[in-house]
Amino acid sequence: xxxxxxxxxxxxxxxxxxxxxxxLARAFGTPLYVMDxxxxxxxxxxxxxxxxxxxxxxLIHYAGKAFLCTAMVRIAEQEGLGLDVASAGxxxxxxxADFPPSRINMHGNSxxxxxxxxxxxxxxxxxxxxxxxxxxxxxxxxxRYPGHVQGVLVRCAPGVDPETHRYIRTGQADxxxxxxxxxxxxxxxVRLVVAKPNLRFKGIHFHVGSQLTxxxxxxxxxxxxxxxxxxxxxATGTDCEILNIGGGLGVRYLSDGAxxxxxxxxxxxxxxxxSSLERYGLPExxxxxxxxxxxxxxxGTTLYTIGAVKTVPVLTGGRxxxxxxxxxxxxxxxxxxxxxSDNPRPQLYEARYEAxxxxxxxxxxxxxxxxxxxxCETDVLIWDAKCPVLCPGDIxxxxxxxxxxxxxxxxxxxxxxxxxxxxxxxxxxVIVERETxxxxxxxxxxPDRLVKPSLRDxxxxxxxxxx
Numbered sequence: 001x002x003x004x005x006x007x008x009x010x011x012x013x014x015x016x017x018x019x020x021x022x023x024l025a026r027a028f029g030t031p032l033y034v035m036d037x038x039x040x041x042x043x044x045x046x047x048x049x050x051x052x053x054x055x056x057x058x059l060i061h062y063a064g065k066a067f068l069c070t071a072m073v074r075i076a077e078q079e080g081l082g083l084d085v086a087s088a089g090x091x092x093x094x095x096x097a098d099f100p101p102s103r104i105n106m107h108g109n110s111x112x113x114x115x116x117x118x119x120x121x122x123x124x125x126x127x128x129x130x131x132x133x134x135x136x137x138x139x140x141x142x143x144r145y146p147g148h149v150q151g152v153l154v155r156c157a158p159g160v161d162p163e164t165h166r167y168i169r170t171g172q173a174d175x176x177x178x179x180x181x182x183x184x185x186x187x188x189x190v191r192l193v194v195a196k197p198n199l200r201f202k203g204i205h206f207h208v209g210s211q212l213t214x215x216x217x218x219x220x221x222x223x224x225x226x227x228x229x230x231x232x233x234x235a236t237g238t239d240c241e242i243l244n245i246g247g248g249l250g251v252r253y254l255s256d257g258a259x260x261x262x263x264x265x266x267x268x269x270x271x272x273x274x275s276s277l278e279r280y281g282l283p284e285x286x287x288x289x290x291x292x293x294x295x296x297x298x299x300g301t302t303l304y305t306i307g308a309v310k311t312v313p314v315l316t317g318g319r320x321x322x323x324x325x326x327x328x329x330x331x332x333x334x335x336x337x338x339x340x341s342d343n344p345r346p347q348l349y350e351a352r353y354e355a356x357x358x359x360x361x362x363x364x365x366x367x368x369x370x371x372x373x374x375x376c377e378t379d380v381l382i383w384d385a386k387c388p389v390l391c392p393g394d395i396x397x398x399x400x401x402x403x404x405x406x407x408x409x410x411x412x413x414x415x416x417x418x419x420x421x422x423x424x425x426x427x428x429x430v431i432v433e434r435e436t437x438x439x440x441x442x443x444x445x446x447p448d449r450l451v452k453p454s455l456r457d458x459x460x461x462x463x464x465x466x467x
Contacts, residue, residue, distance in 0.1 A: 001252065001254070001255035001355055001399055002034075002221050002297055003039065003252070003298045003299075003399060003400065004016070004017075004036040004038065004039030004042070004298060005017050005018065005036050005038050005039060005423075006036070006224060006301070008362050009056075009361075009362045011347075012360060012361060012362035012363070013358060013359060013360075013361055014356055014358035014360075014361040014397050014419050014423055015260060016034050016036055016301055016397075016423050017034075017036050017037060017038060017423030017424050017425065017426070017427075017428070018394045018423070018424070018425050018426035018427075019034075019426060019427075019428050019456075021034070021301075021303055021312070021358035021397055022358055022359050022395050023397060023422070024031075024303060024421065025159060025303045025305065025358070025395045027428070028302050028419055028421055028428070028430065028434070029418075029434060030304050030305045030336075030337055030338070030395070031302055031303065031304050031336070031337060031338035031342045031418040032302065032303040032418055032419055032421065033072070033300060033301075033342075033401065033405065033406050033419070033420040033421070033422060033432075034299055034300065034301045034302070034303060034420075034421055034423055035072075035287030035296070035299055035402060035421070035422050035423070035431070036299045036300075036301070036424075037075070037299075037421060037423065037424035038301045038424055038425075039299035040080055040295065040296060040402075041075065042061075042446060043061075043294065043295045043296070043298070043299065043456045044075070044076070044079035044080075044081060044295060045079065045381045047060060047262050047291055047294060047295065048060055048079070048080065048081075048264055049249060049430075050262045050263045050265070050266040050267050051266050051269075051287065051289070052338055053265075054266050054267070055270045055273070055287050056352060057284055057285070057286045057287060058180075058286070058287050058289075059080050059082060059242070059286055059288040059289070060080075060082065060287075060288075060289050060290075060291065060317065061082035061083055061084040061103075061105050061197065061244075061289065061308070062076040062081045062082070062083055062084065062290070062291065062292065062295055063084045063247050063289045063290040063291060063292030063293075064083055064086070064090045064094070064292070064294075064459055065083055065084075065086055065090070065292060065404075065406060065407060066292030066293050066295070066296050066297070066402075066403040066407060067296045067300070067402055067404075067406055067407050068090055068092065068093055068149050068155065068407065068429075069406075069420065069431055069432050070096055070097040071097075071422060071431035072092060072296070072431075073094050073099050073254070074094060074099075076099075076284060077097070077098075077100070077103075078101050078293075079209045079215065081103075081207060082103040082105065082125070082288075083099055083100035083103060083104050083105070084104075084290040084292075085104060085105070085106055085107065086107040087108060087115065088107045088112075088114060088118055088194075091104070091118060091122070091124070091376055091387070092118075093107065101122045101123040101124050101125065102124075103125055104119075104123045104124040104126075105124070105126045105127075105128060105152075105153070105244070105290070106119040106124055106127045106128065106290075107125070107128050107130075107155075107394075108128075108130065109130045109131070109176055109177050109178075110130070110131075111127075111130070111134055111137070111141075112345055112391055113137060113141065113240050114289040116137055116141045117141050117144070119324060120141055120142060120145060120148065120150055120166075121316055123143070125151060126149070126151045126152060126153050126202060126242075127150060127152050127210050128152070128153045128154075128155050128205050128244075129152050129153065129154050129155060129189065129190075129193065130155045130172070130177065130178055130179075131179065132179075132188075132189055132192065135189065135196065135199070136322075138152070138199065139148065139196045139198060140197060140218060141175050141258060142198040142199070143198070148198065149197075149198055149199070149200050150198065150199055151200045151202045151203060151260065152187050152199050152200065152201060153202055153203050153204060153205040153242060153244055154179065154186060154190050154193060154201070154203075154204050155177060155178035155179065155204075155206065155207075156178050156179055156180075156181050156204050156205065156206045156225065156228060157177060157178040157179060157180045157181065157186075157187040157206070157208050158181055158208065158221040158224040158225060159180070159181060159182050159224060160208050160217050160220045160221045160224070163375060164174070166291065167202060170451065171278065175285055177207065178205075178206065178207075178390065181195050181224055181225075181227075181228050186204070186228055186295045187228065187232060187235060190204075190232050190235075190238070191235065191236060194238055194321075194412040199208075201236075201238055202242050203240045203243055203244065203286070203288075204225060204240060204242075204243060204244070205244035205245075205246070205288075206221050206225060206228065206229060206245060206246055207245075207246025207247065208246065208248055209247070209248050209288070210220050210247070210248050210250075210293065211251075211293065212248045212249060212260070213250045213260050214252050214260055215219065215243050215260045215264075215268035215269060215272075217248075218248070218265075218268070218269055218270075218272070219268060219272040221245065222243075222245065222269070222272045222273050223272065223276050225243060225276075225279060226273075226276035226279065226280055226282065227280065227378070228240065229243070229280070229285075230280040230282060233282070239283065239285075240282075240310050240327030241285055241286060242272050242285055242286045242288050242319070243273070243285045243286070243287060243288065244259050244265045244289065244290065244449055245269065245287070245288070245289055245292070245437070246289065246290050247289060247290040247291040247292050247294065249265055249291055249293070249294040250293070250294075251293055251294060251297035251298050251403070252298060252400060253351065253352055253353055253354070253399070253400045253402060254352060254353075254354055255354060261296065266296055266377075269280055269287075270287075273287060281310055286388075287414060292403060293404070296403050297400050297402045297403040298399075298400050298402065299398065299402045300401045300402020300403065300405065300406075301336070301343065301397050301399060301400075301402075301459050302343065302397070302398045302399065302401040302405060302418075303358065303395055303396070303397055304336035304337055304395070304396045304398065305337045305393065305394070305395060305396075306333045306336060306390050306391065306392055306393060306394040306395075306396055307332045307334075307336065307337060307374065307391065307392055308332050308333075308334075309332065309333070309335070309369075309381055309390055309391065309402045310332070310333050311330050311331070311333075312330060312331055312332075312333065313329070313330055314329040314330060314331050320392055327419035331370055332367075332368075332369045332370065333369070333372045334369050334370070334371055334372065334387075334390045334396075335373070336371060336373060336374065336381070336396060337373045337374060338374070338414055338415070338418065339372070339373015339375050339377075339379040339381060339450045340375045340377055340379035340410075341374050341403065341410050341411065341412040341413065341417070342406075342409050342415075342417070342418050343381060343398070343401060343407060343408075343409075343414040344408050344409075345404060345405065345408070346379075346380065346381055346382075347377070348408075351384070351401065353382050353398050353399060353401070354385070354386070354398075354399050354400075355385045355387060355396050355397060355398045355399065356387075356392055356396075356397045356399065357387050357388050357390060357393040357395070357396060357397075358394075358396065358397040359393075359394045359395045360388050360394070361397075363388040365386040365387050365388055366377065366386065366388070366390060367386070367387055367389055367390075368384050369384075369385050369387050369390060370382070370383050370384065370387060371385050371386070371396065371398075371404050374415050375412060375415070376413055377454065380411050381398065382398070388409060394432065400422035404460075406418075406432070406461055411435075413439060414437075416434060416436055416439060416440065416441045417432075417434070417436060419433055419434035420432035422465060448451065
């Protein structure tokens with residue numbers, strides 16, 4: 001499964017963006033996130049074209065939560081996308097990259113006063129209201145800025161339960177996100193917004209889930225949203241200028257995995273929207289979206305160095321058994337120099353990946369091996385990877401790691417976070433520096449009571465007993 005600009009070189013190694021993956025590992029170290037710029041830009045353009053050709057009143061916001069740094073912000077801006085941010089940190093990143101605030105949509109299910117003030121102060125285009133408390137909080141913030149009227153969307157829960165992992169479903173009735181449509185909460189929130197002179201109701205928003213391989217959930221949610229829009233018009237006399245349907249379009253993680261083409265997705269979305277609008281006699285709103293994974297997922301590859309390789313017996317007989325199978329079943333573990341800290345998704349969502357031995361990409365990948373991390377957990381990245389015989393020092397490339405890998409990386413076991421390099425036409429540029437072990441203690445502080453000499457050799461650590 002070669003993605004984006006990936007190819008196998010004449011030397012039999014993996015290339016990405018015209019750069020030899022083994023040389024990238026040597027130059028920048030591993031683990032290493034590699035982002036394919038041509039693939040990123042191609043995904044942006046393909047997504048825009050698919051919808052703009054079918055529904056001209058269209059607005060695409062890139063969902064920064066999938067992968068965000070200042071370089072990614074600049075690429076999104078250059079490709080004509082808006083930006084979806086969900087925290088003060090994401091908004092700050094966008095502002096540091098000089099992204100136009102008017103093209104930013106501020107999200108979050110529990111925004112702080114600081115975040116709301118930051119959004120208003122910097123002139124973001126829309127703030128998406130997630131609950132009734134935020135309506136009052138935002139109105140109070142706006143009192144500090146006389147004359148400023150803030151455009152808002154109201155996030156709704158359409159009551160749609162999509163086919164995806166339970167931890168990334170967001171559109172069902174039982175969710176922390178948004179206001180329920182069926183029980184009237186969403187309509188009541190719109191009434192409250194309309195009544196605030198410093199808020200301007202612009203439309204509604206929903207998001208049904210992530211890594212979706214069909215459009216069924218979106219179609220059902222659009223039908224529910226159209227009914228709500230009609231109710232809003234009847235109850236308040238206010239038109240819905242924007243309908244934001246979130247993101248969620250899935251990508252290819254496995255060579256035999258299903259992936260919905262964005263053109264087919266656009267056909268289903270636009271067809272459903274127009275038929276729903278016609279049913280209720282509604283004008284066409286701006287169709288807004290927030291793809292994240294669909295833009296960056298397949299553009300990312302993570303490079304690791306293979307360490308220890310060991311073969312162990314597979315035990316049978318149930319939990320606690322010490323009896324090896326008489327047929328001597330075995331499993332081969334190949335450990336890499338990363339794992340849970342740079343890719344938590346297998347542990348969070350049971351996510352599955354494929355890998356290529358970048359050092360020997362041309363060789364048959366016909367051996368089954370388990371790719372394990374090096375953390376103090378059973379942090380298996382891939383249980384049954386197809387590879388050639390792996391040796392210590394080989395470079396392994398794990399595919400489709402552009403979304404939610406760097407974004408969710410941690411310092412577990414005090415591992416420094418990897419660098420991110422952007423490759424294009426044979427050029428590789430660092431866009432996020434690798435953390436150092438010194439960074440692991442940069443924010444540590446010692447209370448005065450702990451700043452004292454260590455015990456000297458031979459000095460008792462416990463006061464001796466007295467007679």
